[in-house]
Amino acid sequence: MKSKSTNETIGKTLVYTVLIVFAAIMLIPFIWMITASLKFNKDIFVIPYQWFGYEPQWRNYLDIWTKIPLLTFTKNTVKLTLIVTFFQLLTSSFAAYAFAKLRFRGRDFLFLAYVATIAIPWQSYMVPQFLFMRRLGLADTHLSIIILQAFTAFGVFMMRQFYEGIPDSLCEAARIDGMSEYQIYLSIMLPLSKPALSTLTIFTFVNTWNDFLGPLIYLTSESKKTLQIGLKMFISQYSAEYGLIMAASCISLIPVVIVFLMLQKYFVAGIASSGVKG
Template identity: 75%
Template structure:
């Protein structure tokens, strides 16, 4: 009896690992194929059976791609937007969240309710009037439009406030008695203590700005202003047969996100987990 039970268990574990291996394979194959294709001539990309490791890797694809489209400019534009948006988001959100969580003033609950109520409203529902407003302010085809659009989210304020709620009020009281101003408390106590929450917000904002598609598609129609997403999309639709170059550009566009993701993955996971499980 015990013997069969044990054998069954071993069989189960083996089955799970085989299943897991197959899933992992399916998840990874697209990336491997992408890298492999990025090192081939167009005529070899689709040769069958698949040659996973090209005999003569064509590194030249990674040189040509920078001349074929202004890929460097696209990456610079995207990085610029992502850094500015993330910085503004962190600064203004943690600033506002401090007042919402540690200061008493008239209209606090009403204002906060205003923030909460809008979190659920999809951006797509008001993107048209927002565009009309931005255009009348002369912001169409400027990076400032994307910054204004992304930098003041209700989500950031909400996330930071949740975290500050967990910091004891006595800490702020003690600092006040020691003569620190509210700005001083924010800068010297709250910001250093909220590094995990700030990291979560950083990675969320950075990745969503880097990967944003519809926003830049509406606002940035001039090529020199484009971000990597819509720039890459433009390249793919213009040169749809340049398979090798398309794959090389795709690899290049994923690398920055991969680096940020691997570095801050812990905070990303914590952030998602805390949004799903009520705190």
């Protein structure tokens, strides 16, 4: 018995050791980016690399705002990310409720046809999509990106799978009590779907914040460009300013890290309860 307990302890120790090593390997590039953002260009590629004991150059984080209109790019990115994330949460959860809890003719076929669009690569229809937006007069506008990204088949699929785990008896009891479908959606389904909504929020926020091709295709005015396009502009103009490039990259990561840390407890949570006490 004692031998079995010892073997389990050794096994857990080995597993945790391997996980710690892999975590350290994954973090090394991010640590290098942070340390490089606090150095002069001449000190970044010195071999052996100096991880500690150098004088931080906080000036890099001030200079980057004057080299390019970084504040404008950041405001545009925040605007697009928040609006797109809100609309994706709204449309995905609302459509998922209909597909999961309402009965209407052609429901399953419509859901499968919609979800099947996930398999179609965006590169195959981005040109017709751009021509359509230009015909509508929405080229070089934030509205074009918002309209195109406000709906997602992946979000509907994920939310529907979550709603399927909530007993139908809960909705039926609410209908008997006189609640409308809108009231059931707002008062019952949304409060129970925090884990799924948090997961979708993280996915949507990260994808929209880091989106490069969309803004590159639709936005041409400098005043409307996003942070990722701005970083590309800066790299093109100041290809040797590695300290400033790393500083800008660190700044672009901060909102993503904050959102993940705020929602991680919901992200890792499964369906903790169905809302029915038995």
